[in-house]
Amino acid sequence: MLTFHNFYWNMTSRLEFMPYTIPAPMIILFAYVCQMFEGEKMYPFFGLISASILLSLLLGVVYRAFVLKKYTLFIFKPEAAKNDQDRNIQKLMHYPWTEGVLAVVRWCIGVYIPWFGMNLYFNLPAHEHLAYFLAPWAVAPVTAVYFLGTTERSIGRLFQHPVFKNRDVDTLPRLKFAITIKVAFATFSIAVLGVGLMALMLYFVHIGVAKVNNFNLFLIIIISLMLANIVASVIAVTRSLTGNIALIAKNLSKISDGDLTSQNKIASLDESAGLQRSVDSLRLKWAKIVQQAEEAADKIDFESFTLDEKSNDLQQALYEQKTQIQNLDATMRNIRNLVHNASDKAHATNRQTQDGANVVNEVTEIIKEIAAMNHKVSDVLHVIREISDNVNLLALNATIEAARAGQAGRGFAVVAAEINKLAELTRSRADETERLISNTTEKVNSGISAIENLDATFSRIAGDAFSSGEALSALVNQTDKDIQMAIDRLEEVSDKVGNLSDTIAQSAQNLDKTTSSLKNELSYFSVK
Incomplete structure (x- = not known):
């Protein structure tokens, strides 16, 4: 200044x-x-x-x-x-x-x-x-x-x-x-x-x-004194001018040699001072540009290094992704096999359910036949009860007649009493058999209702199993197609990203070479 x-x-x-x-x-x-x-x-x-x-x-x-x-x-x-x-x-x-x-x-x-x-x-x-x-x-x-x-x-x-x-x-x-x-x-x-x-x-x-x-x-x-005074004034001004020009030339030479640290000042009021200020301003601007270029080169170098690391990370991620895709493909094959097995089992269950329904129908028919036979047995028991009543009535008449006969009819009375007991026992056994048949008939009727419900349930199960099997088969086929398309698309994207990663890595290497060359060029200048 x-x-x-x-x-x-x-x-x-x-x-x-x-x-x-x-x-x-x-x-x-x-x-x-x-x-x-x-x-x-x-x-x-x-x-x-x-x-x-x-x-x-x-x-x-x-x-x-x-x-x-x-x-x-x-x-x-x-x-x-x-x-x-x-x-x-x-x-x-x-x-x-x-x-x-x-x-x-x-x-x-x-x-x-x-x-x-x-x-x-x-x-x-x-x-x-x-x-x-x-x-x-x-x-x-x-x-x-x-x-x-x-x-x-x-x-x-x-x-x-x-x-x-x-x-x-x-x-x-x-x-x-x-x-x-x-x-x-x-x-x-x-x-x-x-x-x-x-x-x-x-x-x-x-x-x-x-x-x-x-x-x-x-x-x-x-x-001589007057001339010396004049000469001294001229020399002072001349030396000031030439000295300033020489100093400016020296500063420019330093700048051309890459030295941007020189801060020589000219204490003058002539044009050389303005020229030196312009040279110094140019030096400061160049020094600032060189510093900014060095900072930019360092930043680019760091970014290229970071980019190279990111590229390596991306390559590693792609490798891991491909491995996961392969594992996913194997897993989907296993799932596909499991689903096919489940579909086959669903169809087998449907067939077994149909067989069970047929068996239930046969059992229902047999139970119905047993019920019919129970009705017939009830009819027989009714006949036996009537016969027992008649026998009992005959025994009563025989007893009456034996009483009339007196001593002669005592043996007949004993037979009539035994027949009466047998008729009572027959009636008792017929009543008990009728109760058993009645209970059996009720249980057979309940069994028929349960079997009919079981038959309806088997029918629904068979229908649901068939529908589930068909739906599961369709779902497996569609899922298999979607997963295969997704895997193919993922592999395609992975290949493109891999190619892009290689390009980025190559660009990072080229950028690193360019930055190194720029640093070598900037090292010619000294700004500190």
Whole structure:
């Protein structure tokens, strides 16, 4: 960042002391050539000249240490150099008159104090004293113009330079214009001072105050100092330009070699500073692009590695899926066999149920025949009961007749009694047999009802078994077809996914090779 500190010390450190330090040796040379003092008289004058120079320098130090400190213009405040460039220069623009005042004061200290001291030290006559006193004011107009040269606002108002018409424009052109004027007037003021000293020397010689010794040497020295000042200014500006161009070329060479870490700064206000800022901006953008490319390459490398792992996982999953499909196919074959067996058993159950129904029908017929025979037995028992009643009635008549016969009919009475007992026993047995037949008939009738219900149940079971067998067979056939179609489709999808997995794996390998090549290319650049 171009700060006021860099701008001031790097661009004007060789020029700012010339208006304050060069006049003193020029005055000493003037006094020596004019033979104004000899021997030990020279030392106090040298001391006065040195004191004026030191006082001028001390005033600049005090000014920067105290006055500029509260204006935060970065002199003796390194931490302030981190602030924004425009903000710092704007602060300078708000207080430019202080630089002009300081320049005038230091000029007066460097020029007039030696003159006053020389006049007082030699106790010159009034007219000579006045001449020595008024001589430096020959450069007073130059001093005034120099004040304007150090005052940016005054220059802008005086010359109405375009860069000062709009206060919102970049401040660097304004400072560049101001420092150019400052250096130009500083050089011009020293040149005018030299010319004034030569004119004053001729005047002193003319009035007989001084006796010129080695005037040609004085002229050569003065002209040499003036030329040295001009040459120094030209060299300073030229070296600044060429040095900046060389530095920019060096930075570009580093960038071409892949070094994007160089952060060289140019403390200048000319176009080279803008060029360096552009180069540095380009370097930062390239460094950012390279870093982003490296990050992208690392990310792609990681993604390709992840993709390769996913492809391997997919291959493993496909292998396991194919194994499961084979197991499923075997399981479905077993289920198909079981279902076929169940269907066969259902048909067998249907046949057995039909056979059972036939047997039940036969049993029903037999039971019905038994029931019919029971009815016949009941009829026989009814006849036997009638016969028993008749026999009992005959026995009763025989008993009556035997009683009538008396003793002669006693044997007949005994027979009649036995016949009566036999008739009663027959009747009793007939009644008991009839009860048994009646119970048997009821049970036979219940059995017939149960067998009829069993026959209906067997019929339903046979129908259900037949229907179940047919439905199960149809379901097995349809399920077998659906499962086989699903297995075929699953195998087809599995094959396609397997081919896609191979393609992904190959792409991941190609991507890894490309990423490695990109990293090799990016390794040419150094961004850290």
